[in-house]
Amino acid sequence: MGVILMKGNEAIGESAIIAGCRHYFGYPITPQNELPAYMAARLPKVGGTFLQAESEVAAINMVYGAAAAGARVMTSSSSPGVSLKMEGISYLAGAELPAVVVNMMRGGPGLGNIAGAQGDYFQAVKGGGHGDYHSIVLAPSTVQELADLTGKAFDLADEYRMVVILLGDGFTGQMSEPITLPKPSGRSFDKSSWSLSGAKGRDPHIIASMRLNPDNALEMLNLKLQAKYRQIEKSETLWESVSVDDAEYLLVGFGLSARICKSAVSVLRKAGVKAGLFRPITLWPFPAGQLAAVSAGKKKVLVVEMNAGQMVQDVRLSVGGAPVDFLGTLGGATPQVDAIVERITGHAG
Amino acid sequence: MPVDTVQEKVVYERPRSLADVPNHYCPGCGHGIIHKLLAQCIDELGIQESTILVAPVGCSVLAYNYLRVDGCEAAHGRAPAVATGLKRVHPDTTVISYQGDGDLLAIGTAETIHAANRGEKITVIFVNNAIYGMTGGQMAPTSLQAQKTKTSPYGRNPADVGFPIRACELLNTLQAPVFIERCAVSSVKTILKAKRAIMKGLRNQVEGKGYSFIEILSMCPTGWGMEPREAVSWMEAEMVPVFPLGNLRDR
Numbered sequence: 001m002g003v004i005l006m007k008g009n010e011a012i013g014e015s016a017i018i019a020g021c022r023h024y025f026g027y028p029i030t031p032q033n034e035l036p037a038y039m040a041a042r043l044p045k046v047g048g049t050f051l052q053a054e055s056e057v058a059a060i061n062m063v064y065g066a067a068a069a070g071a072r073v074m075t076s077s078s079s080p081g082v083s084l085k086m087e088g089i090s091y092l093a094g095a096e097l098p099a100v101v102v103n104m105m106r107g108g109p110g111l112g113n114i115a116g117a118q119g120d121y122f123q124a125v126k127g128g129g130h131g132d133y134h135s136i137v138l139a140p141s142t143v144q145e146l147a148d149l150t151g152k153a154f155d156l157a158d159e160y161r162m163v164v165i166l167l168g169d170g171f172t173g174q175m176s177e178p179i180t181l182p183k184p185s186g187r188s189f190d191k192s193s194w195s196l197s198g199a200k201g202r203d204p205h206i207i208a209s210m211r212l213n214p215d216n217a218l219e220m221l222n223l224k225l226q227a228k229y230r231q232i233e234k235s236e237t238l239w240e241s242v243s244v245d246d247a248e249y250l251l252v253g254f255g256l257s258a259r260i261c262k263s264a265v266s267v268l269r270k271a272g273v274k275a276g277l278f279r280p281i282t283l284w285p286f287p288a289g290q291l292a293a294v295s296a297g298k299k300k301v302l303v304v305e306m307n308a309g310q311m312v313q314d315v316r317l318s319v320g321g322a323p324v325d326f327l328g329t330l331g332g333a334t335p336q337v338d339a340i341v342e343r344i345t346g347h348a349g
Numbered sequence: 350m351p352v353d354t355v356q357e358k359v360v361y362e363r364p365r366s367l368a369d370v371p372n373h374y375c376p377g378c379g380h381g382i383i384h385k386l387l388a389q390c391i392d393e394l395g396i397q398e399s400t401i402l403v404a405p406v407g408c409s410v411l412a413y414n415y416l417r418v419d420g421c422e423a424a425h426g427r428a429p430a431v432a433t434g435l436k437r438v439h440p441d442t443t444v445i446s447y448q449g450d451g452d453l454l455a456i457g458t459a460e461t462i463h464a465a466n467r468g469e470k471i472t473v474i475f476v477n478n479a480i481y482g483m484t485g486g487q488m489a490p491t492s493l494q495a496q497k498t499k500t501s502p503y504g505r506n507p508a509d510v511g512f513p514i515r516a517c518e519l520l521n522t523l524q525a526p527v528f529i530e531r532c533a534v535s536s537v538k539t540i541l542k543a544k545r546a547i548m549k550g551l552r553n554q555v556e557g558k559g560y561s562f563i564e565i566l567s568m569c570p571t572g573w574g575m576e577p578r579e580a581v582s583w584m585e586a587e588m589v590p591v592f593p594l595g596n597l598r599d600r
Contacts (some may be wrong), residue, residue, distance in 0.1 A: 051437065054460070057460075060435070064430075065403075066437060179354035183522075196420075197439055198398050204420060210410065
């Protein structure tokens, strides 16, 4: 098909279909409406199901039902809607069901506005719903990466039987860029040992998060979940490094902020300042060890986010000696290259 | 009579779809009767291997341990949404959403109405006992006027918290449902009628028809603070006039 021009939200939709997703449940909210509209048009053409639910709460529970039935299923929303999905995400975690949840973040708290933002890092990375659980959180920074990580999200969800959150922002979702659509990964996952389809010629399967018997059954489930999370921390971290080897100053950002940081690195390098970028692609698991190694010996680490300082907490826990500074923008404002340069050099670029 | 002329004839046995395990329900509770009716209908329709049961939050949260079919837990009130997801993936299965009054008419009202309005091809079994049993007897959306509960200690006051909601009549305003009936499990007669309604609701799915809703008035002696026999009398005397039995729709 070659290179095509696609909007971020639509690129997620087509990539999901390429990955074998045939069930989508969602509820309208800006700035991600192009994605459900795309699925509403495309899924019936490939034998799939698009259903506009009565609420975000209903949508995530339809996802739960479809996941329990063994389907590749996704929902998408933006910040206020994702808050409503948190109950269902906790149940999906407890029942160990695979699903992909897209959050094209917008300004908050509350109704906020419809500009892109990164204020849901804590919600996505630290839990969000009740109980001890994690979702794998992927943070794409370009439309191409939105497309590529969508397929990856389905594979990770199926491999570990858990929720994978694709954490983008309203700007990246609305942006049109030339991309190459991904190819199917070719991986397949047999769900017949646990999924629900009617107990034909086998004992009934039960999908549940409640554990009452024996007395330590819930403890055992939690230990199993934690063991799974430790394994994922070991094997599934993704990150990108740009010009870090000789850098004296290290910028750290994710998603759109990282993209702006990349421009700042070029400006700084042209001005003779040795700057580099470390970009976590998985926000959970956080690439803590890799960041510790990359940041060692730097004069300064500057974290840039479109929030009041959320990922910076994980950066501080990861970085050894280097001082960590923070530059944030709020309410849907985007970081400016000049401001980043000034924070590093101490004077306007 | 010589022994060799005696013939054995089984006239009654435990349904295959009903697990042979002790259940956790209180003495005089209606859930056990309703589970058995469901199991009998599943057996008689021959759909044990193609049925998926969605169990709610409430006293019947462990229903999947008692019915020998594929089972799925749902968050409180979300059973119709979960059933929707299951049915849309496996349209050839029979999906049952088994729910209580708090689940179906309070926290899950939106899911209830919209699954019905879409005409999801599922069967909803709504067990109405006018109280929150599992959490210890709080006021339900179907609690009767003046009914005393843990959270309406002076009796349900409609001026303050409204009147009991009638689910069948509410859903009967929608176009899509194909079957709506209110039954009870207070006597042999009403139990047999309830079984016929459940059978019809499940057969509708087997035949690919639309949404079926069966409300079953059921006793909660523990929640009502009554002896089991007293509970049966109270249900017939007090609940049935508010929730009249009968078929509202059969297409």
